Each structure stands twice: as structure tokens, then as C-alpha cells.
Amino acid sequence: MVKKHTSPYYPDIPLFLVLIPFISGFNYYLTYTNVQFNWWFVFTYTLDTLTGYVAWLGARKVILWLDHKMPYVDGFIKRVTIQFLLTTIVGLFIISFLTELSSLIVKGKWAHPSFYSHDLFIISIWFFVINAIYIMIHYYYKWQGTEEKVKSEKEKLNTGILAKEGKMEVRVPFSNILGFSVEKDYVAVFTNTGKQYFLDSTLEKISSKLPEKLFFRLNRQYVVNRNTITGFQRRENGKLSVTLTDNPSIPQEIMVSRTKAPTFKRWFRNLD
Template sequence: MESNRKSPYYPDIPLFLVLIPFISAFNYYLTYANVKFDWWFAFTYTLDTLIGYAAWLAVRRIILWLDKKIVYTQFAKRVTLQFLLTTFAGLFIISFLTELSSLIVKGKWAHSSFYNYDLFIIAIWFFFINAIYVMIHYYYQWQGTAQQVLLEKQKLQTGFLVREGKNENRIPFENITGFSVESEYVVLYTMDGKQYFLDTPLEKIASELPSNLFFRLNRQFIAHRDQIMGFIKLENGKISVSLVEESALPSEIPVSRTKAPAFKRWFRTSD
């Protein structure tokens, strides 16, 4: 999800650098009936904003840590744990720094209303902050899916680029029977019996092919859907894929136990 972004949740940093002061100001609006805009207000507002930044940075660090532990596919577990951990950590930091600053500045503990009223409002803001991070995650997930669909469409409209001497030609995908690894090269086979020797790894070639037309059967072979007749089951979950007799590829190609389920789904899916 990184690509050219500065962080996996970009633009969260510039967003919250602006949003935290606004949250702090809104909390003042909800908490105090009469606010005097004097030096004391400027001091306390700045201090509360800095405390807010500290709590948000802790929240962000927890979210990035959770990204390595629990994926969003476990949505209920991930979101519940994220909300509880970030809220607890954020409220703890705000409470600790508020008490510390009160002792330093006033020489006494924070007023009891801070715990009776202020912390409740702040806890609601942590729900809002978490919601922003969840939405950013799913936005980039949707964006990645949309880009993948567009890429697949672009692939279908073109073909595979090969070199013939000094020329570069694009072979339509429907004219390609498959690819095989031969010694140091990968060989591209066409319907009309031509062969092209490529110095591109088979793995990279597979990533450049439309996934609905081609399947990488194993480390040596990629086959076009039209060349595949069916498959038979072997022991230990393996399968053997049968190709048409006139194919340049072998008539039977083994597929491993780990790749067999993906092939079955692909084969049973129509174009």
C-alpha cells in the first residue's frame, strides 16, 4: 500500500497536524461557557494541543503495530482491539500529561471535572480518529482493486511484446499458446507454430499476462486457457493438467498440491 505515498495511511500526518488543534478548540467550546482570549487561554490551548499531538502519535504507532499483527480481514477483532488499545493508551497519555502539567503550573492536581466530563468527550474523539484510519485503509484497498481491474482491461486490449532482431512486435494474447522455461531462456509459443526466446523470468511474464486467459501451472509452464482440456486428480492433492494434442507444450503438466485449488477455481471460471 506504500507505492509513492509517504506512509501506509497518507495523508494522515498532515491531516492530523491540522485536525488536532481544531479538536482542541472544539473541546474548549464544549467545556467552557465563557472563554477569555488572553495569554492564559493561549498558554493552556497550546499545551492541550501539544498533549493531543502526543496522544495521536501513540495512537498512530499502535495502529501501525497492529498492521503487522492482525489484518483487516479479521474486521471485528481488528477494529475492536484497535479501538480499545488506542483509546486506553490515548486517555492514559492525556491524563498523565494533564496531571503533570497541572502540578508544574498550578502546583495541584487537575480538577475533578476533567475526569467527569473532559475525558468522556476526548474518548469520543478517539472513536472518530480510529474511524478515519479505517476509512483510509479501505479507500486504498478499493483504489488498489480498481487499479488492478484497469490493468487487467489494458492487458486484454493489447498483447505480449517480443523482439525480432531490431524490431519489437506485439503478439495478441489469443495467438499465444503458452510459455516454457528452456535452459537460460523462456520460450513463447504461438498458434501458428512460431517460437520466441525471451530473457525475462517466467514469474515476471506471468505478472504481465491477463489472469483470466493464462495460468502459471508450475515453475516451468504457463498455458493459455484455450490449450487446456481438463485435469485429473493425483495423490496428495496434486493434479495433472491435460492440454490439447497440437499444443507446443507437453500433453500433461503436473500442478502442485498448493497451487491445485487456485487452478481449479480459475479453470471453472468462465472468461
């Protein structure tokens, strides 16, 4: 199983805690001439590093917010473009504000104009690096999760589902199952062999044990096999009408709610 961490981008926090002091040192070398190791160097370097931490945390907050509001799956180019622009704007604003504030406190005057014409340009380049690191971490976890999911799906495909046939308990292969439907206190299992089984369980519990690539829960009453679906049509209010193969066991048309419609379309198009 993939190990769960507090941060969805682990190990970003320890990584940037180490990386930002190096970035500050590199920027210091590019920004200042005739650098001397004295109290002023220690003071300004420490101040730049602390400012860098605050700017990174601001950019990180933007990325986490975008994960909820604009996930990568909704459009990679759009997400990356907006992420880069927002993180850069937020980060540079934080750095500019703290630099001006510290300049007023320490020197009693505004920051030198070269800060905006030279320093901020160098700093903005680092936001490319920050965003690239977060994007790589995101897709690494996505790839890792996909590997685990594929392994889990293969294991599920090999198991099938246990059902009762009279006094016997039989294993029904998933490839033989057309779908499931709620029938009063039981869940009916329809197969391509014409046999029908009843399970003493809830549709929700059964759904959690099914291979996600093969089955989809269309609504509260039906779960169907991908191979029984011939297509779908858009209906009013964002709903979908899913068309199934002609079979007396299940309806030829089942409605999908507006909230489930986007998930169904991604599943049907193999985008998840």
C-alpha cells in the same frame, strides 16, 4: 498512474495538523465553564493541542503497525475492532499520562477526578472519528488503485505476447495461452491451438507483463492461465496441489509452496 506519497494515508498529516486544534477548541468548550480569553486559556489550550498531537501520532503508529500485522484483507470486522480498541487505549493512555504530568508540574497535584469521568469520555469519541478517517483514506486508495489496475489489465489483454515462429515474430493473444514453463535456457509458451513457442527471456520478466487476473505463477517453473485450473487440494505443511485440465503440454498437477498458497487462494477466489 496513482501519485505516490511518503505517507500511505496521505493527506492524513496535514489534515490532522489542522483538525486537532479545532478538536481541542471544541473539547475546551465542552469541558470548561466561564471560558475567558487570557493567558491561562492560551496555556491550557496550547497544552491540550500538543497533547492531542502526541495522542494522534500514537494512534497513527498503531494503525501503521496493524497494516503489516493484520491487513484489512484478512478480516475487515476483526481488523477494525482491534484497531479501534488499540488506538483508543494507546491514545487515552498518552493523554492521561501527559495530563497527570502537566497537572503535577503546574499545580503540584493530580488531575481532577472529573477528567476521568467526563473529559476522557468526550475525548474517546474522537477516536471513532480518527479511525473512520483512516479507514476511508485506506479504501479510497484501494478503489483508486483498483481503477488503475483494471485499466492496466485491459491494456495488457489487448496486447498479447510477442513470440518467434521460425523467422517470423507473431503476437499470441493471452486468451490462447494455456501457460508458460521454464525449459533449460528458454521459456516455453503453450497454446490452446496446439502450437508451442519459445521466448528468450526469464519467467520473472514474462510474469510482470501478464494480466494478473488471468495468469498466476504457481512456482519457479510454471505460470498458468486461470482457465486451465480446475481446482486445488491442501497438502502437507500448508502446500497446495493445483489440478489442471487434461492437456499434453502441461502437467495435470502442479505444487504450490506454503508461502504462495494464501496468495493463490485469494487470486483463485477473485478476492484480490
